[in-house]
Amino acid sequence: MTLTRRSVLRIGGGLLAGLHFGADPARAAEAIEIIMSGNEDGSRVWFEPIGLLVQPGQSVRWTNRDPGNSHTATAYHPDNGDHPLRIPAGASPWNSDYLLPESSFSVTLTVPGVYDYFCVPHEHAGMVGRIVVAGSSSPVAPRPGGIPEVAEKGFPRVAAILRNGRVDAR
Numbered sequence: 001m002t003l004t005r006r007s008v009l010r011i012g013g014g015l016l017a018g019l020h021f022g023a024d025p026a027r028a029a030e031a032i033e034i035i036m037s038g039n040e041d042g043s044r045v046w047f048e049p050i051g052l053l054v055q056p057g058q059s060v061r062w063t064n065r066d067p068g069n070s071h072t073a074t075a076y077h078p079d080n081g082d083h084p085l086r087i088p089a090g091a092s093p094w095n096s097d098y099l100l101p102e103s104s105f106s107v108t109l110t111v112p113g114v115y116d117y118f119c120v121p122h123e124h125a126g127m128v129g130r131i132v133v134a135g136s137s138s139p140v141a142p143r144p145g146g147i148p149e150v151a152e153k154g155f156p157r158v159a160a161i162l163r164n165g166r167v168d169a170r
């Protein structure tokens with residue numbers, strides 16, 4: 001059943017991506033890629049880059065390049081498993097659900113601010129990421145708390161993202 005469900009989800013993601021590309025090919029073509037990765041024995045998993053600065057309206061696409069694991073890109077939001085809110089108020093939460101190797105998922109971010117997200121099966125391994133959508137006011141890091149310590153420590157600093165545009169995983 002799990003495999004069937006995942007296959008359906010994968011197809012669903014493809015359809016969504018297709019609709020998105022159809023709606024705005026220029027923007028979709030410019031989607032910024034975040035890779036879901038892992039080492040060979042699966043003891044380390046990460047998003048690359050782990051920190052990213054984008055402009056409002058930018059699309060971001062996660063692709064699972066880890067042959068040994070399924071991963072998710074899931075916004076910290078009460079709608080996603082009752083996690084604390086760590087995206088801007090008024091921004092839409094997202095959840096890719098499980099992405100099999102070589103599968104992708106994309107969102108378009110419009111509301112300025114800081115977006116923290118995680119991988120459902122690897123939050124406790126510290127697999128998290130942070131995206132800053134530029135805006136008029138200076139973005140503030142989400143209030144800490146309510147998530148595993150290893151996840152909390154995993155986020156790059158907002159200042160580093162603003163300074164460098166992207167922060168690579170250590």
Ligand SMILES: [Cu+2]
Nearest residue numbers: 071119122127
């Ligand atoms: Cu993962």
